[in-house]
Amino acid sequence: xxxxxxxxxxxxxxxxxxxxxxxxxxxxxxxxxxxxxxxxxxxxxxxxxxxxxxxxxxxxxxxxxxxxxxxxxxxxxxxxxxxxxxxxxxxxxxxxxxxxxxxxxxxxxxxxxxxxxxxxxxxxxxxxxxxxxxxxxxxxxxxxxxxxxxxxxxxxxxxxxxxxxxxxxxxxxxxxxxxxxxxxxxxxxxxxxxxxxxxxxxxxxxxxxxxxxxxxxxxxxxxxxxxxxxxxxxxxxxxxxxxxxxxxxxxxxxxxxxxxxxxxxxxxxxxxxxxxxxxxxxxxxxxxxxxxxxxxxxxxxxxxxxxxxxxxxxxxxxxxxxxxxxxxxxxxxxxxxxxxxxxxxxxxxxxxxxxxxxxxxxxxx
Amino acid sequence: xxxxxxxxxxxxxxxxxxxxxxxxxxxxxxxxxxxxxxxxxxxxxxxxxxxxxxxxxxxxxxxxxxxxxxxxxxxxxxxxxxxxxxxxxxxxxxxxxxxxxxxxxxxxxxxxxxxxxxxxxxxxxxxxxxxxxxxxxxxxxxx
Numbered sequence: 372x373x374x375x376x377x378x379x380x381x382x383x384x385x386x387x388x389x390x391x392x393x394x395x396x397x398x399x400x401x402x403x404x405x406x407x408x409x410x411x412x413x414x415x416x417x418x419x420x421x422x423x424x425x426x427x428x429x430x431x432x433x434x435x436x437x438x439x440x441x442x443x444x445x446x447x448x449x450x451x452x453x454x455x456x457x458x459x460x461x462x463x464x465x466x467x468x469x470x471x472x473x474x475x476x477x478x479x480x481x482x483x484x485x486x487x488x489x490x491x492x493x494x495x496x497x498x499x500x501x502x503x504x505x506x507x508x509x510x511x512x513x514x515x516x517x518x519x520x521x522x523x524x525x526x527x528x529x530x531x532x533x534x535x536x537x538x539x540x541x542x543x544x545x546x547x548x549x550x551x552x553x554x555x556x557x558x559x560x561x562x563x564x565x566x567x568x569x570x571x572x573x574x575x576x577x578x579x580x581x582x583x584x585x586x587x588x589x590x591x592x593x594x595x596x597x598x599x600x601x602x603x604x605x606x607x608x609x610x611x612x613x614x615x616x617x618x619x620x621x622x623x624x625x626x627x628x629x630x631x632x633x634x635x636x637x638x639x640x641x642x643x644x645x646x647x648x649x650x651x652x653x654x655x656x657x658x659x660x661x662x663x664x665x666x667x668x669x670x671x672x673x674x675x676x677x678x679x680x681x682x683x684x685x686x687x688x689x690x691x692x693x694x695x696x697x698x699x700x701x702x703x704x705x706x707x708x709x710x711x712x713x714x715x716x717x718x719x720x721x722x723x724x725x726x727x728x729x730x731x732x733x734x735x736x
Numbered sequence: 737x738x739x740x741x742x743x744x745x746x747x748x749x750x751x752x753x754x755x756x757x758x759x760x761x762x763x764x765x766x767x768x769x770x771x772x773x774x775x776x777x778x779x780x781x782x783x784x785x786x787x788x789x790x791x792x793x794x795x796x797x798x799x800x801x802x803x804x805x806x807x808x809x810x811x812x813x814x815x816x817x818x819x820x821x822x823x824x825x826x827x828x829x830x831x832x833x834x835x836x837x838x839x840x841x842x843x844x845x846x847x848x849x850x851x852x853x854x855x856x857x858x859x860x861x862x863x864x865x866x867x868x869x870x871x872x873x874x875x876x877x878x879x
Binding site: 486498599 | 807
């Protein structure tokens with residue numbers, strides 16, 4: 372993957388750098404197929420027919436390429452598509468590459484483009500991603516006893532982890548006071564509870580051959596586009612069903628997971644995810660975070676890369692970057708933040724949890 | 737008058753959604769048209785300090801659970817005094833829905849509405865009387 376943050380390179384160049392690094396790491400020069408992930412290159416960079424664009428740019432013009440899009444989980448959806456193609460016996464190897472170029476547009480414009488993934492009626496009332504996340508957070512705080520302190524600690528932890536990750540957007544740690552005193556974006560969410568707008572790309576090579584790490588399980592979960600149709604706003608049904616499918620395929624339970632990369636586009640989402648995934652008991656994610664259980668040296672390290680909050684969130688790159696981080700952790704390549712363990716879990720949210728993916732990676736012994 | 741909001745009801749699962757839609761989100765069946773009264777409970781709310789283009793800052797947005805269970809997203813003039821569970825009325829101004837705290841007057845109106853046509857007449861008399869008083873007062877102040 373490329374370093375995330377404000378980048379000068381074009382999106383196709385960022386994706387070429389990520390793809391080149393992934394192929395080199397896999398000791399391959401070619402691939403049988405390509406799955407491209409980009410949430411909205413049409414509006415961010417004015418390019419369409421993007422699978423062919425990327426394939427040609429990479430020098431793989433004659434390799435079958437498709438693009439997949441499930442909003443902010445597009446990267447994870449691309450891995451899912453590549454996995455199913457290999458599992459079906461269509462290909463022996465698939466290059467999965469995703470990225471987004473966002474920092475060249477203004478923040479309101481970026482917010483507008485990301486907001487295309489919101490229900491049109493709710494959007495017509497000015498609902499943005501932070502607005503919907505704030506509505507969820509307000510109920511979470513009222514009904515689940517989660518305080519601003521616990522939510523802010525998620526951001527502090529993830530910034531602390533990113534300081535050890537050379538690929539991260541933010542390398543400087545932040546204090547709880549800085550997080551809690553940052554300006555209000557959508558009450559009760561403050562600026563430091565929200566992920567940044569980043570440029571970047573990530574890639575990996577899936578193979579039918581036996582490798583050091585295998586995808587033990589992968590699952591997709593979906594929910595209504597409109598948030599107002601949901602029965603319960605303090606949990607995400609799309610995460611729960613994706614986790615159920617992934618754990619069932621892997622033939623293991625959440626207790627086997629050693630560390631996780633979860634979708635903390637907004638800090639409270641990390642707390643919701645940990646409980647929805649079954650990694651922590653309902654109602655305990657906040658106190659576990661305060662107690663340091665999810666820190667790098669904790670019982671269950673979460674977002675060792677820095678998460679979306681601090682590694683950055685170039686939309687379609689994120690779901691792939693999470694799995695790349697797990698791969699590095701499982702193969703002893705996570706310099707400065709190396710964890711012990713043989714099973715890692717990645718969790719990616721599309722839209723306001725309308726199309727989520729869970730991927731479980733296991734080291735081969 | 738209490739606003740009647742156009743809604744849809746699923747003939748299979750009974751789910752009520754507002755505004756109206758063609759199909760049930762959970763079943764591929766055509767919804768049946770219905771209306772729900774514009775009164776309910778605040779489920780959650782937020783205030784945006786950097787709203788999207790075309791909206792004034794600060795922008796108040798709430799999810800209101802209407803009578804019958806349909807959940808509705810709408811704007812508000814303010815969130816002062818609003819909490820989760822607050823009873824609010826939902827009214828359209830220029831086809832845009834707003835929630836408002838149910839004040840003494842709204843509660844009275846709800847009461848009169850239940851009282852039927854006689855209540856309507858009384859409330860109309862009260863309204864024209866208060867309007868007259870208000871006009872008289874403003875004439876005095878401007879004189």
